[in-house]
Amino acid sequence: MSNPNIYAALPETPDADMIAKYRKDGYLAFLNALTPEETQAASNGINELVHKYAFNEELTEHVSKGFNETSKNSNGLLFRSRTSDFHFQAESSYAAQPDKLDELADNIRKFQSFTDELPIYDEIANKHPRLRALLGAVLGEDYLPYSSMGLCKPAGIGTAKPWHQDLAYFSVNRFDGVAGVWIALDHAQVDNGCMHVIPGGHLNGTRKHYWSKVDCEITTDDVDPSLSVPIELPPGGLMIFDGMLPHETADNHSNRRRRALQFHYRSAKTEIVPREEHRQKFTGSDGMFVGCDYSKFENAG
Numbered sequence: 001m002s003n004p005n006i007y008a009a010l011p012e013t014p015d016a017d018m019i020a021k022y023r024k025d026g027y028l029a030f031l032n033a034l035t036p037e038e039t040q041a042a043s044n045g046i047n048e049l050v051h052k053y054a055f056n057e058e059l060t061e062h063v064s065k066g067f068n069e070t071s072k073n074s075n076g077l078l079f080r081s082r083t084s085d086f087h088f089q090a091e092s093s094y095a096a097q098p099d100k101l102d103e104l105a106d107n108i109r110k111f112q113s114f115t116d117e118l119p120i121y122d123e124i125a126n127k128h129p130r131l132r133a134l135l136g137a138v139l140g141e142d143y144l145p146y147s148s149m150g151l152c153k154p155a156g157i158g159t160a161k162p163w164h165q166d167l168a169y170f171s172v173n174r175f176d177g178v179a180g181v182w183i184a185l186d187h188a189q190v191d192n193g194c195m196h197v198i199p200g201g202h203l204n205g206t207r208k209h210y211w212s213k214v215d216c217e218i219t220t221d222d223v224d225p226s227l228s229v230p231i232e233l234p235p236g237g238l239m240i241f242d243g244m245l246p247h248e249t250a251d252n253h254s255n256r257r258r259r260a261l262q263f264h265y266r267s268a269k270t271e272i273v274p275r276e277e278h279r280q281k282f283t284g285s286d287g288m289f290v291g292c293d294y295s296k297f298e299n300a301g
């Protein structure tokens, strides 16, 4: 059955019907958003940055997180630039080696804060005319960038990102003005870990999150996976989704990698606030914080 929220192409200007669907269901997807050249350049950029930073002691701090108290998804070797906020992390079960950098590029779990690292990323995140038109319609013309992440699922070993709301993590003061943009660099399908979303699930407020053995996720009694739909996208396809929309991606047991870029944006009516203020706002009906508590990491050995 075809999904009416998945369109063939990202239009020059989104129409009112599209925006109404976004408000109601919390997401829209477009099979064709980046050109093949843009997609290829964005994909090559991952290898370029790994070659630049990995095992380069002058540029990079290498943090071995090891198997400590923290959850599985944060365990892989972390490479942190000494000159910028850029950092990337290997999949927890992958042992990075200095003479296998292209292999390492295929076995990254996550890279972050990369829009200033290569012009192609700045162009996609901040200058793409059709994406700008979409974001302007959803968040208002004066929207602002919030974060950049690359999310990768290595073939065979890529681990799940369980059900969560992005605003459980983000320190903003209100929850009605954040959008995520997820762009496939490889074909994202059910068997290699495409996105799943719960249509309309952004309208039911905060969900209760906890740190499981895998990651920070919504408690099983606060999310019903039977209501979810998969969003399969070809390389260059894009999904935009509300910061409150519950979403997840499964393990990648296939022999095909699945990499994506993810950018978040916020409306000008939102403000970035100290973590403590977020804790007081992202609460359940009893007034208790239900988001992702980072003190777990700060206190871990």
Ligand SMILES: O=C(O)CCC(=O)C(=O)O
Residues within 6 Å of the ligand: 151, 152, 161, 166, 247, 248, 249, 260
């Ligand atoms: O695996 C993915 O691409 C999705 C990850 C995700 O939703 C997130 O990091 O917020």
